Amino acid sequence: METLDWKSLPFGYIKTDYNVRCYYRNGQWGELEISSSEYINLHMAATALHYGQEAFEGMKVFMGKDGQIRLFRWDENSRRMKTSAEGIMMAEVPDDLFHKAILTTVQMNKRFVPPYGSGASLYIRPLLIGSGAQVGVKEASEYLFLVFVTPVGPYFKEGFRPVNMMITRTYDRAAPLGTGYIKVGGNYAASLRALDVAHKKGYASVLFLDAREKKYIDEAGPANFFAIKNNTYVTPKSKSILPSIINKSLQQIAKDMGMNVEIRPVPVEELDTFDEVGACGTAAVISPVRSIVDESTGKTYQISKNDEPGAISRQLYEKLTGIQTGDLPDPYGWIEFVE
Numbered sequence: 614m615e616t617l618d619w620k621s622l623p624f625g626y627i628k629t630d631y632n633v634r635c636y637y638r639n640g641q642w643g644e645l646e647i648s649s650s651e652y653i654n655l656h657m658a659a660t661a662l663h664y665g666q667e668a669f670e671g672m673k674v675f676m677g678k679d680g681q682i683r684l685f686r687w688d689e690n691s692r693r694m695k696t697s698a699e700g701i702m703m704a705e706v707p708d709d710l711f712h713k714a715i716l717t718t719v720q721m722n723k724r725f726v727p728p729y730g731s732g733a734s735l736y737i738r739p740l741l742i743g744s745g746a747q748v749g750v751k752e753a754s755e756y757l758f759l760v761f762v763t764p765v766g767p768y769f770k771e772g773f774r775p776v777n778m779m780i781t782r783t784y785d786r787a788a789p790l791g792t793g794y795i796k797v798g799g800n801y802a803a804s805l806r807a808l809d810v811a812h813k814k815g816y817a818s819v820l821f822l823d824a825r826e827k828k829y830i831d832e833a834g835p836a837n838f839f840a841i842k843n844n845t846y847v848t849p850k851s852k853s854i855l856p857s858i859i860n861k862s863l864q865q866i867a868k869d870m871g872m873n874v875e876i877r878p879v880p881v882e883e884l885d886t887f888d889e890v891g892a893c894g895t896a897a898v899i900s901p902v903r904s905i906v907d908e909s910t911g912k913t914y915q916i917s918k919n920d921e922p923g924a925i926s927r928q929l930y931e932k933l934t935g936i937q938t939g940d941l942p943d944p945y946g947w948i949e950f951v952e
């Protein structure tokens with residue numbers, strides 16, 4: 614096994630041994646190719662470069678105490694990548710190709726799967742781009758599907774601690790009927806300025822509001838928003854947010870803990886009424902939120918009074934990460950072992 618300082622690894626890129634690639638040409642996908650190069654040879658008029666025909670996914674594998682490598686809900690990522698492809702007119706990657714590509718990439722880079730107990734994991738990044746040349750605004754006729762992996766450290770280096778967030782009213786990441794519901798690069802480009810403003814002001818992340826009315830909560834940067842009150846898990850219903858697989862999984866766990874789940878518009882003022890608030894996604898699973906400042910009014914919503922995550926957020930976090938690492942049983946069939 615590779616000897617890296619797993620616990621202090623950032624969420625960044627580290628070179629591994631292999632990646633896989635597959636090309637779509639003449640209306641069909643070719644053979645999966647294994648590569649040890651970190652570079653791709655791309656036509657300068659590729660639609661990915663000019664018109665943003667690009668979608669990606671993100672998921673993690675974990676080493677269990679039993680030495681088995683566990684992959685979490687890959688079928689959901691595969692489905693979401695198909696929705697992304699459909700949304701911006703790209704060739705869809707069939708489930709079996711997606712599955713084979715991620716398994717092969719993990720298998721070929723086994724020595725980079727961080728050990729059990731390090732809090733680190735191996736992050737899988739599937740990427741689909743329009744590789745065919747176009748100059749007019751039109752979809753490509755050729756596509757490249759690529760998967761690489763990189764080991765990433767634990768999200769919370771100092772443990773599971775609440776963070777402060779900022780509501781932006783200056784920037785939107787996605788239009789109401791735009792591409793916010795899919796995982797395409799343009800949404801992330803559109804979010805960079807707001808994130809930068811938040812970081813420079815010392816906030817961990819930014820909370821985007823609905824772009825039409827600026828009344829409802831959309832998402833927390835690259836994570837979904839959820840909140841807890843009255844034994845209820847509340848999460849926004851919006852056409853411009855990415856359907857998070859962690860959010861979907863937390864909803865299931867919350868139901869099985871005897872909680873109600875409400876998926877509905879969440880007005881900003883409701884922040885005053887929640888017992889717990891969190892951001893959820895693959896990177897952190899849950900980022901508990903301590904306070905949220907409204908950038909334009911200066912109003913602060915104080916969620917937690919101290920530096921501790923709420924009890925329910927902690928339980929949700931422990932149950933979900935327990936399933937991911939194999940410390941807890943997997944009653945939902947969310948885990949696939951990578952042999």
Ligand SMILES: Cc1ncc(COP(=O)(O)O)c(C=O)c1O
Pocket residue numbers: 671832834835836837854855856857858859860893894895896
């Ligand atoms: C915009 C956005 N929202 C939410 C999420 C969380 O989704 P998931 O739980 O599938 O990682 C992500 C990360 O993938 C994201 O980029």
